[in-house]
Amino acid sequence: MQKLKLIVCAGLMFLISVAAHGQTELVSGKVFAFKDTPIANLKIKAKKSGETAVTDELGNFTIKCDAKDKLVFQADGFRKEVEKVVAGQRLNVKMILLDGERNSEVAILSGHLSEESLMYATSNFLEYNNDYHTYPDIFALIKGKFPGVKVYEEMGAKRVVIRDIQYFSNENNTALYLVDGVIWQDISILTPMEIKSVNVMKDGAPIGFRGANGVVLITTVDDYGKVDFDNKKGQ
Known part of the structure; x- marks a missing residue:
């Protein structure tokens, strides 16, 4: 009888563990640079679930991932950022444009920023390009x-x-x-x-x-x- 109880308890713990691991979140947010310049065509990948998403022209995104997942944000010319998923929390992710003219050119060619938006941002909000x-x-x-x-x-x-x-x-x-x-x-x-x-x-x-x-x-x-x-x- 005792052995049967142990088996049942172990089975229940396993099911609870599987259910917890299987919980998913629909996470939304916005990706920007400098003060509030949206970054388009930026790739987001969930580390655990492997799901991916891409930001729209306003920098907005929605991605399905595990409840305790981490999201990786990558864009050409920018520093990679990693953010933890918090249930019910909208993510606003700031990206840092890397130094050098080449990185600015790559960011434009990859469709992350337009030439006009980058010129405006660097002329008016360059001091915001920090990791504070x-x-x-x-x-x-x-x-x-x-x-x-x-x-x-x-x-x-x-x-x-x-x-x-x-x-x-x-x-x-x-x-x-x-x-x-x-x-x-x-x-x-x-x-x-x-x-x-x-x-x-x-x-x-x-x-x-x-x-x-x-x-x-x-x-x-x-x-x-x-x-x-x-x-x-x-x-």
């Missing part, structure tokens, strides 16, 4: 882009240190944060997707004594629509 969105938070972005810069975490709060010495013996060495020309006390609420450009100044003397520990210069994305600046300055 791949970083989990603003501090990881700063540390990743500027290896000499340090990020310390104390009691759950993070701070950026550019010059790892104290300018005044009784003051901390946290860098000054300058966001869109305004001093912020806390930048943790900013997300990498909201950043257009970021840079650091080791010598912030031109800004005054408040920049003595260095300055983090951040420019946010125009009309991003998710930053309430009045509530985030924290001055």
Whole structure:
């Protein structure tokens, strides 16, 4: 009797496993470059199911795949991107155009971009052609882009240190944060997707004594629509 119970339990577990593996998702989304330039004729492939799809002229796509699949996005002249499927979530995938005139030519010849759309994007939104969105938070972005810069975490709060010495013996060495020309006390609420450009100044003397520990210069994305600046300055 005990042996029969074990066989039945094993059979049920197998059926549950098969059913879970067989769950599929219909995933939709949009693929773009720069700020919002759609990429057409881009190939998407689901790693597990092997299903494929191609974006339309507006960069939209729909693909059937396993519930826990990963989608691979590939286009000539662009860096390959891989995204995890999340049930019920629409994917907006940003592609990075690789450096070099040849990559731009290939992107046009392959039908991903028109010559006009590429010229407009590179003339107006070239600074958006970055991988900032791949970083989990603003501090990881700063540390990743500027290896000499340090990020310390104390009691759950993070701070950026550019010059790892104290300018005044009784003051901390946290860098000054300058966001869109305004001093912020806390930048943790900013997300990498909201950043257009970021840079650091080791010598912030031109800004005054408040920049003595260095300055983090951040420019946010125009009309991003998710930053309430009045509530985030924290001055």
